[in-house]
Amino acid sequence: MAPQTSIPVAANVLGTIGTGFWCVQLVPQIWTNYRAKKTDGLPGIMMFLWAVCAVPFGAYSIAQNFNIPIQVQPQVFGTLCLVSWAQTLIYHDRWPAWKASSIAGAIWLVLCGAEAALILTLKPLYDRGINFPMIILGVIASILLAVGLLPPYIEIYKRRGRVIGINWIFLTIDWMGAFFSLMALVAQNTFDILGGILYILCVFIEGGIFISHLIWRFRTRKIRAQAKAEEKTFDDIAEERRRENVEFQFAEREVKLPFFRSKPGGPGPMEAGNMKEAPSKTRSSLENAVEMQPGELKS
Known part of the structure; x- marks a missing residue:
């Protein structure tokens, strides 16, 4: 898919709304973890994979010249995911706070460097019409996002449909962020398939978490x-x-x-x-x- 040459106003508005949601979506979860001092039911591997997912998707969105809000999304999203991941190390695995924070900070620097390297090395190729490296990045980002959402389903299976440990405000904001970002891609002059797949996966898989808990509440x-x-x-x-x-x-x-x-x-x-x-x-x-x-x- 060729990069966007111009961005309609509607795409910028919808992308800004989606980014606004995705810039704060993990704040309620992080606050809940801190207040409860526990992260039971919130898989740490989910937060870690989402943080890694931000690297290829960030590089992909910049190379595709998406609207600026969507280009900013992965950076904020990945940072918040690392904060939440560090909390799972502290509250669930009982790591010292300084150790978990130091490791999360070091990984954040590595991920930032990796994204910068991908942009500097692959974007020139993409601008010359060599598309497959960026397509691979988009596929990797979609796979990491989807795989990251599988551990909560294991927790759901374990508890026979019940969802615990996941803040519902976080999940709602995250779902809305993915939905509005998807609508921003729809509003662009050309719809980006790989970027759209990432948001579609998020919308449907997170919707399944809501439905599972509602069914559990009805049955119990x-x-x-x-x-x-x-x-x-x-x-x-x-x-x-x-x-x-x-x-x-x-x-x-x-x-x-x-x-x-x-x-x-x-x-x-x-x-x-x-x-x-x-x-x-x-x-x-x-x-x-x-x-x-x-x-x-x-x-």
């Missing part, structure tokens, strides 16, 4: 109503079933895949259902220790 409406009547949460009910060894239709599945290890079970230490019991268990252990005789300690 009676259980959640019962939990609410008993002043409990859905996780409380699931934990009770697990402890009683009662088969529960919505119990978490065990997932075994490369780079993804998860076993089914009840809520973690910071989730509803366990926080009330932790102090009593601790007191019980202390009481037993106090009652033990010196001779019993040796045995």
Whole structure:
């Protein structure tokens, strides 16, 4: 596809709206991660792949001479993705904050250098009519974006359709950013197929996440109503079933895949259902220790 020679006003307006959304879409997610101090349900590999995706798509959008807002998009998007990825290292993998931040910053510099190198080396070829390198970049960007959206579906499968850890404001803003950016490409003099594919993938795959959770809420409406009547949460009910060894239709599945290890079970230490019991268990252990005789300690 030849680069754009002129950009209609409508394309600039729609691209600006899309960029506005994509410049802030991860802020609610980053804030939620920070407040909750946990990223369960938000796959770190998703954020990392999206950050890498920004490099080929950034180079591609500049070479194609898209409207300026869409050229800025990948840079902001990739930066926010790296921030969120660093949070998964801190809150989920328990890395020290300085270590995760340093690695994320170093990777950001590498990605910036890689994008600059791609632009400087491939754009002159593209301007001379050698198209295939930029086509490959567009394909790589689309693949990375799509692959990055697969880990959330693994989390969804694990929880039988339930979505946790993903901020709905983030997902809504991200979806709208992709939609308006897609409309900006439609408004251009010629529609860029590869750029369009990237946004179309984002619109449909993220739409599937919304639909999956809505279906889960419909299927669990009676259980959640019962939990609410008993002043409990859905996780409380699931934990009770697990402890009683009662088969529960919505119990978490065990997932075994490369780079993804998860076993089914009840809520973690910071989730509803366990926080009330932790102090009593601790007191019980202390009481037993106090009652033990010196001779019993040796045995």
